[in-house]
Amino acid sequence: MKIRAERDDMSAIERRIADFILTEAHLLRDYSSQQLANALKISQSSVVKFSQKLGFKGYPDLKYSIGESLARNESSDADLPVRPEGKDSHAVLAENLWHFKSLAEQETRLINPPAKLDLIADLIDNANKVFIIGLGEDGILARAFTMRLTLLQIDTALHCDTAQMTTRISMATPGDVLLLFSEYGQQLPLCRIGRQMQEQNGKVVAVTRHNANPVRALSDESLLVSAHDDRIHIEPLLYQAALRHLLDTLFMILCEKKPDQLVDYASNLDRIKDLHNQ
Amino acid sequence: MKIRAERDDMSAIERRIADFILTEAHLLRDYSSQQLANALKISQSSVVKFSQKLGFKGYPDLKYSIGESLARNESSDADLPVRPEGKDSHAVLAENLWHFKSLAEQETRLINPPAKLDLIADLIDNANKVFIIGLGEDGILARAFTMRLTLLQIDTALHCDTAQMTTRISMATPGDVLLLFSEYGQQLPLCRIGRQMQEQNGKVVAVTRHNANPVRALSDESLLVSAHDDRIHIEPLLYQAALRHLLDTLFMILCEKKPDQLVDYASNLDRIKDLHNQ
DNA sequence: TTAACGAAGCATAAAGTATTGACGATGACT
DNA sequence: AGTCATCGTCAATACTTTATGCTTCGTTAA
Numbered sequence: 001m002k003i004r005a006e007r008d009d010m011s012a013i014e015r016r017i018a019d020f021i022l023t024e025a026h027l028l029r030d031y032s033s034q035q036l037a038n039a040l041k042i043s044q045s046s047v048v049k050f051s052q053k054l055g056f057k058g059y060p061d062l063k064y065s066i067g068e069s070l071a072r073n074e075s076s077d078a079d080l081p082v083r084p085e086g087k088d089s090h091a092v093l094a095e096n097l098w099h100f101k102s103l104a105e106q107e108t109r110l111i112n113p114p115a116k117l118d119l120i121a122d123l124i125d126n127a128n129k130v131f132i133i134g135l136g137e138d139g140i141l142a143r144a145f146t147m148r149l150t151l152l153q154i155d156t157a158l159h160c161d162t163a164q165m166t167t168r169i170s171m172a173t174p175g176d177v178l179l180l181f182s183e184y185g186q187q188l189p190l191c192r193i194g195r196q197m198q199e200q201n202g203k204v205v206a207v208t209r210h211n212a213n214p215v216r217a218l219s220d221e222s223l224l225v226s227a228h229d230d231r232i233h234i235e236p237l238l239y240q241a242a243l244r245h246l247l248d249t250l251f252m253i254l255c256e257k258k259p260d261q262l263v264d265y266a267s268n269l270d271r272i273k274d275l276h277n278q
Numbered sequence: 279m280k281i282r283a284e285r286d287d288m289s290a291i292e293r294r295i296a297d298f299i300l301t302e303a304h305l306l307r308d309y310s311s312q313q314l315a316n317a318l319k320i321s322q323s324s325v326v327k328f329s330q331k332l333g334f335k336g337y338p339d340l341k342y343s344i345g346e347s348l349a350r351n352e353s354s355d356a357d358l359p360v361r362p363e364g365k366d367s368h369a370v371l372a373e374n375l376w377h378f379k380s381l382a383e384q385e386t387r388l389i390n391p392p393a394k395l396d397l398i399a400d401l402i403d404n405a406n407k408v409f410i411i412g413l414g415e416d417g418i419l420a421r422a423f424t425m426r427l428t429l430l431q432i433d434t435a436l437h438c439d440t441a442q443m444t445t446r447i448s449m450a451t452p453g454d455v456l457l458l459f460s461e462y463g464q465q466l467p468l469c470r471i472g473r474q475m476q477e478q479n480g481k482v483v484a485v486t487r488h489n490a491n492p493v494r495a496l497s498d499e500s501l502l503v504s505a506h507d508d509r510i511h512i513e514p515l516l517y518q519a520a521l522r523h524l525l526d527t528l529f530m531i532l533c534e535k536k537p538d539q540l541v542d543y544a545s546n547l548d549r550i551k552d553l554h555n556q
Numbered sequence: 557t558t559a560a561c562g563a564a565g566c567a568t569a570a571a572g573t574a575t576t577g578a579c580g581a582t583g584a585c586t
Numbered sequence: 587a588g589t590c591a592t593c594g595t596c597a598a599t600a601c602t603t604t605a606t607g608c609t610t611c612g613t614t615a616a
Contacts, residue, residue: 011563029342030335032603043565048605057308058604060338060572064307067342068349090392094527098383101523105376114368137425144418144518233533237526240422244522245379248515249372255511291594310572321596326574336573338603559616564609571604582593 005107005226006054009210016040017050025070033059097237104227104242111210111224112246120221121253123203124149127177130156133165133193134181134207141207141240142181145247152254162189169193174201182206183225183239185213194218207243223250294318295328303348311337375515382505382520389488389502390524398499399531401481402427405455408434411443411471412459412485419485419518420459423525430532440467447471452479460484461503461517463491472496485521501528 010018020040021028028036033051037044051062124130130149134142139160146158159165169178178197180190185208194204195218206219210226223246227238288296298318299306306314311329315322329340402408408427412420417438424436437443447456456475458468463486472482473496484497488504501524505516 013564029339033605034603044603045566045605046564049564052605060604061307064342064345067345071346071349090395090527090531091387093530094387094523097526097530098380098523102376102380109369109372117368137422140418140422140425143421144415147415147418234530237529241519241522241526244519245372245376248375248519249368251515252371252375252512253368311574312572322572323574323576323597324595327594330574338573557616559614561614562612564611566609567607569604569606571602573600573602575600576598577596578598579596580594582591584589584591586587586589 005110005210009212013040013042013046014050014053016042017047021066025066028063028066031063097234100229100234100238101241104225104238105245107226108210108224108242108246109249111226116221117250117253120205120223121250121257123177123205123221124154124250125254125257127175127203128155128173129176130154131165131169131172131176131178131197131202132156132158132181133160133162133178133190135160135162135187135190137236137240138181138183138207141243141247142179144244145179145251148247148251149254152251152258154254162193165193166196169196169200169202172197172200172202176200176202177205178202179205179207180215180219182208182213182215183236184209185211185215187215190215191218209239223247291318291320291324292328292331294320295325299344303344306341306344309341375512378507378512378516379519382503382516383523385504386488386502386520386524387527389504394499395528395531398483398501399528399535401455401483401499402432402528403532403535405453405481406433406451407454408432409443409447409450409454409456409475409480410434410436410459411438411440411456411468413438413440413465413468415514415518416459416461416485419521419525420457422522423457423529426525426529427532430529430536432532440471443471444474447474447478447480450475450478450480454478454480455483456480457483457485458493458497460486460491460493461514462487463489463493465493468493469496487517501525 006018017036017040020036031039033047034044037047040047048059051059054062056062056065132142132146134140142160143158146156149156157168159168172178176197178194180194182190185206191214194206194215197204198218198220203221204219206216206222208216208222208224210224216222216224223243225239225243225246227235227242229235229238295314295318298314309317311325312322315325318325326337329337332340334340334343410420410424412418420438421436424434427434435446437446450456454475456472458472460468463484469492472484472493475482476496476498481499482497484494484500486494486500486502488502494500494502501521503517503521503524505513505520507513507516
């Protein structure tokens with residue numbers, strides 16, 4: 001459901017509405033926009049505006065859609081007999097986790113429309129040089145993506161260190177791109193680097209969670225991830241899986257744009273393989 | 279659908295309505311009662327009466343139900359959509375990739391039975407120290423897994439460099455574990471390190487593709503990955519996704535074994551977040 | 557500080573829905 | 587055949603619900 005994905009980006013009231021719809025969807029059937037508003041102690045117009053913001057024609061249209069997806073879900077619930085919540089075999093554990101990863105991936109796909117990915121792919125493709133930075137866990141996916149780009153013969157510089165990056169950026173030319181990996185987007189040093197990049201007429205792309213945060217606010221474009229779980233130790237797994245997939249998609253788009261590099265790509269891969277084999 | 283049953287004892291006009299709903303259900307979404315009446319050249323009130331007669335509260339209620347049952351039916355159709363092979367929108371591209379990742383994950387799950395994962399989790403849990411090595415792309419997941427273990431307060435040393443690792447291993451004690459990340463398992467330097475580890479009575483776990491290879495042959499235990507695709511640039515993506523999931527699963531198993539560490543885990547995560555925020 | 561923006565509410569216009577009552581057709585009983 | 591009851595339909599209208607324009611308020615950027 002699209003609502004779940006957009007949830008992060010909403011104001012307090014909108015989130016109230018979203019949560020109600022997500023948790024009490026079944027009640028919605030006999031709620032008019034006014035009743036829903038009353039239940040949430042907000043104005044009826046807020047409900048309508050909420051609906052429209054999500055791209056529905058109006059409240060009835062939203063309601064209709066909720067009905068649909070509700071029906072869809074419960075009919076597929078019947079397919080998978082009983083969600084085996086208990087701590088069964090680890091196979092179930094693994095399957096379950098994959099299920100949640102899939103959900104995160106879907107949500108993430110919804111908030112990153114193809115047009116945007118295309119645009120970002122173009123930015124990267126046309127840049128003289130691509131700069132990438134990511135600290136801590138963010139660094140891992142940053143590194144992985146750097147490798148991919150390098151294999152595609154795109155000149156890419158990775159740093160896990162703000163100091164180094166600052167000096168590097170000072171050499172950026174217009175048209176260069178900086179990718180800021182930051183799950184929560186709160187890192188102020190990264191913001192500084194982003195601004196520095198913009199002063200030199202470079203583009204800044206944020207790679208972050210889909211909520212309001214400084215890094216995203218500053219960026220020219222952004223890759224957004226939606227991934228949630230109550231279990232604190234699971235949530236990062238979902239974030240990483242969803243983001244990885246988003247980056248993989250971007251990579252595939254780049255591959256399409258550079259079919260000739262793809263040939264070299266293969267031989268590069270082979271060369272690397274041999275490299276370590278003595 | 280109830281309508282179909284009742285259709286027999288209806289008046290002419292009512293049957294017209296019923297037939298329209300049954301055949302053109304998809305149009306109904308954007309029809310008001312008035313529009314429907316116009317389309318059928320009947321009065322709006324007839325439409326409403328018809329709805330009520332069938333037991334709905336009114337026309338919107340009927341419409342809602344139609345939407346539901348429409349969704350239910352098409353969702354079971356949609357389970358097996360025609361696999362859209364052509365290079366459509368990038369959304370399809372992404373969806374398709376995810377599909378293949380899922381397949382790889384499934385295959386991978388099948389060749390790593392829960393008992394084996396349990397055993398490896400125990401090895402890690404009981405080790406004084408865990409050593410991890412992975413070169414190139416293998417290094418990325420090695421690093422990610424190292425971070426997870428460290429957050430669980432497991433003493434873990436990562437190296438992306440065989441020379442350093444050799445000296446490190448010389449300090450290993452019996453009961454320690456070495457994880458060798460090597461997609462193709464051909465790297466002889468890694469084999470040497472593995473043997474060194476065994477000479478010191480440590481355990482060696484290979485993390486590699488599910489085929490015969492030197493690294494796997496040498497190891498005491500192995501985490502195996504199955505991931506295939508004709509497109510040379512896609513295969514690594516599948517390998518990484520499947521392996522990542524396997525490691526995530528292992529991580530979850532470890533979490534279960536160390537429920538107390540899980541509490542610290544959360545605070546560690548927070549601490550790391552703050553760390554970078556100035 | 558002011559300008560600019562967005563979020564939320566209120567009031568109200570517009571749209572949509574339900575009810576009423578009138579009319580004609582049908583069919584049953586006298 | 588005549589009368590009456592019933593049903594289905596419609597037009598008019600009362601009512602409900604939804605959408606929109608306008609105002610206010612709080613936040614952000616200049």
